[in-house]
Amino acid sequence: MNKESYVDQMKQWTEDLLKQQETFIDLCDQREHDKLAAWKERVEKFRDSLNDIEDIEGEQLKKMAEDLYLEGEQVYTGISFTQPFNELDLGEVQFAERQMAVPIGQHKLPPLPYPYNALEPHIDQKTMRLHHDKHHRSYVEGLNKAEKALQQARLVNDYQLIKHWERELAFHGAGHYLHTIFWEIMCPEGGGKPSGELLQEINDAFGSFAQFQKQFSEAAKAVEGSGWAILVWAPRAHRLEILQAEKHQNLSQWDVIPLLVLDVWEHAYYLKHQNNRAGYVEAWWNVVCWKQVTKRFNEAKKLKWKPY
Numbered sequence: 001m002n003k004e005s006y007v008d009q010m011k012q013w014t015e016d017l018l019k020q021q022e023t024f025i026d027l028c029d030q031r032e033h034d035k036l037a038a039w040k041e042r043v044e045k046f047r048d049s050l051n052d053i054e055d056i057e058g059e060q061l062k063k064m065a066e067d068l069y070l071e072g073e074q075v076y077t078g079i080s081f082t083q084p085f086n087e088l089d090l091g092e093v094q095f096a097e098r099q100m101a102v103p104i105g106q107h108k109l110p111p112l113p114y115p116y117n118a119l120e121p122h123i124d125q126k127t128m129r130l131h132h133d134k135h136h137r138s139y140v141e142g143l144n145k146a147e148k149a150l151q152q153a154r155l156v157n158d159y160q161l162i163k164h165w166e167r168e169l170a171f172h173g174a175g176h177y178l179h180t181i182f183w184e185i186m187c188p189e190g191g192g193k194p195s196g197e198l199l200q201e202i203n204d205a206f207g208s209f210a211q212f213q214k215q216f217s218e219a220a221k222a223v224e225g226s227g228w229a230i231l232v233w234a235p236r237a238h239r240l241e242i243l244q245a246e247k248h249q250n251l252s253q254w255d256v257i258p259l260l261v262l263d264v265w266e267h268a269y270y271l272k273h274q275n276n277r278a279g280y281v282e283a284w285w286n287v288v289c290w291k292q293v294t295k296r297f298n299e300a301k302k303l304k305w306k307p308y
């Protein structure tokens, strides 16, 4: 990426930050309000300075963005801000390309990668329009709403509705992520079968392509109520698997990678804590091995799809 397009992305980043600040400002008390206003001023100044970058080195630019980001985190502990690009190649004009994170509550409906009628006669235009424009959009809106509600819960430290919002987060998040994959894995010139390494993996895991296709179809037909059939890669088993998802989720989102997990089945704590799950959860934090969580995070963060 050249310096100009990097600067354009930086401008977009500051615009996103300023938008986020507008949301927070309504939720703050006076003392925080002043701190936020001071920070906002600095972000605006940084944005304006991007219009005149002749004399600014890439490294300097990166440092300024990171300082602003860190300052924002300090002012608002517990709020996730859009991060600046932090893996720049600081050569003369080469800048590493980095996709921006989706800010909280700002997922977008991805455009269909082909016209609505492109999959005719197999999938009709009317269905595609309704499915993409109405149904997928409502998942995006529901996800944004849930994320904002959880952000507010963190701000005011009120978790009375945690169960409701986590459920909404999973339902709409899984809906949004799965549909985003769904549009991408179809195309007008589709059909047939894969080749190369993927075909090899399919053969290894399911015996043959025909057997894979049969199991996948049977799984899809047998999903109880509404749901999905999903071919997944299991990083632990190093092979492919076919799963069903009822509705979209069961309180999970698809297209995410678990980093930190806590088993709250009774068998995990009953002998020591009996029915006191809260006591177990509190105690558990003392044994979390962040070194391992970090290791998983460092591997997982390498996988980044285009954000929506």
Ligand SMILES: [Fe+2]
Binding pocket: 131, 135, 179
């Ligand atoms: Fe759907």
